[in-house]
Amino acid sequence: xxxxxxxxxxxxxxxxxxxxxxxxxxxxxxxxxxxxxxxxxxxxxxxxxxxxxxxxxxxxxxxxxxxxxxxxxxxxxxxxxxxxxxxxxxxxxxxxxxxxxxxxxxxxxxxxxxxxxxxxxxxxxxxxxxxxxxxxxxxxxxxxxxxxxxxxxxxxxxxxxxxxxxxxxxxxxxxxxxxxxxxxxxxxxxxxxxxxxxxx
Amino acid sequence: xxxxxxxxxxxxxxxxxxxxxxxxxxxxxxxxxxxxxxxxxxxxxxxxxxxxxxxxxxxxxxxxxxxxxxxxxxxxxxxxxxxxxxxxxxxxxxxxxxxxxxxxxxxxxxxxxxxxxxxxxxxxxxxxxxxxxxxxxxxxxxxxxxxxxxxxxxxxxxxxxxxxxxxxxxxxxxxxxxxxxxxxxxxxxxxxxxxxxxxxxx
Numbered sequence: 001x002x003x004x005x006x007x008x009x010x011x012x013x014x015x016x017x018x019x020x021x022x023x024x025x026x027x028x029x030x031x032x033x034x035x036x037x038x039x040x041x042x043x044x045x046x047x048x049x050x051x052x053x054x055x056x057x058x059x060x061x062x063x064x065x066x067x068x069x070x071x072x073x074x075x076x077x078x079x080x081x082x083x084x085x086x087x088x089x090x091x092x093x094x095x096x097x098x099x100x101x102x103x104x105x106x107x108x109x110x111x112x113x114x115x116x117x118x119x120x121x122x123x124x125x126x127x128x129x130x131x132x133x134x135x136x137x138x139x140x141x142x143x144x145x146x147x148x149x150x151x152x153x154x155x156x157x158x159x160x161x162x163x164x165x166x167x168x169x170x171x172x173x174x175x176x177x178x179x180x181x182x183x184x185x186x187x188x189x190x191x192x193x194x195x196x197x198x199x200x
Numbered sequence: 201x202x203x204x205x206x207x208x209x210x211x212x213x214x215x216x217x218x219x220x221x222x223x224x225x226x227x228x229x230x231x232x233x234x235x236x237x238x239x240x241x242x243x244x245x246x247x248x249x250x251x252x253x254x255x256x257x258x259x260x261x262x263x264x265x266x267x268x269x270x271x272x273x274x275x276x277x278x279x280x281x282x283x284x285x286x287x288x289x290x291x292x293x294x295x296x297x298x299x300x301x302x303x304x305x306x307x308x309x310x311x312x313x314x315x316x317x318x319x320x321x322x323x324x325x326x327x328x329x330x331x332x333x334x335x336x337x338x339x340x341x342x343x344x345x346x347x348x349x350x351x352x353x354x355x356x357x358x359x360x361x362x363x364x365x366x367x368x369x370x371x372x373x374x375x376x377x378x379x380x381x382x383x384x385x386x387x388x389x390x391x392x393x394x395x396x397x398x399x400x401x402x
Contacts, residue, residue, distance in 0.1 A: 123333060124331040124332065124333045124352065124354050126352070126368060162354060162366060162368065189341055192341075193339075193341075196338065196339050196344070200338075
């Protein structure tokens, strides 16, 4: 069976079993759990106490499974941009009671856009340039030649390295000099690349 | 059938305990266990205060405790049974009560000691996170008008010192498909009958 909330793939087995457990939760607790999970997904901070409170009466491994299941459902629906009504229907097909599915639908209606913005920001990024500084020098002479009289561009690129789960991104600087002709070529190529980007 | 073999030096160190009271042996067992828990740093203060109370030199206390520590750690490492532990004590020629005390301390702390020992193991870097992104390369400096899908992978691994190493990889569709198939094969072999049998029998 293909489901939109799983990216047009089959539903994983563990989700089917967890939906059974979710169906037995009270509707109000389920609604509060959904809002708490949306908060976790958008801010990135997990409030373990609140999650435990909403899942009161279940063992610690059950709580983990419940939170994982609801997080997957909400995250996937935002990720694959599934319409809230479609998500609700598919969840009911999987066995979730109508009342719970309606809560999910309402949660998605209010928060899908916000979650998608957050996910876009979290997308993997390579090292990026955050700042460029330039300076033009005029070289008068050197140890090899008495009169050089060449201009030179000095560039200082500040890059932000990619961040991982444990380490935040660091700033690295690259300073280098480019002489006149090389710089002309460099600038021309960059302008060409910029023009290509504009055309998209 | 394994036992802990105590060298001549060890026996020399434990000699003090041979002549001591049963209650002192008891205290020495406790001291050894706290020494094992707290490590080298607390050594000086612990031994000095014990030596004062017993009116002997610190060195005597230190050698006796380190010898006992060796006995317990080696016994825990080899996972000795009661019989094997008692066999190891035979060469010390202690009386029955002292042997019983030593055995009792060993039994009570065996599991904790083995837990501590299993943590002192070298570790390979562990998988921490994998993020991916699908890009389409439209043009390069030398060749325009392309449509070239590329996958970018960010692999984070964590080593034993808790520091994360990030590797950025680039792959095309064919290589990624091959990678995925190989990893799936690896998972499937673990589910085969033979490997399940091995897993059950360990």
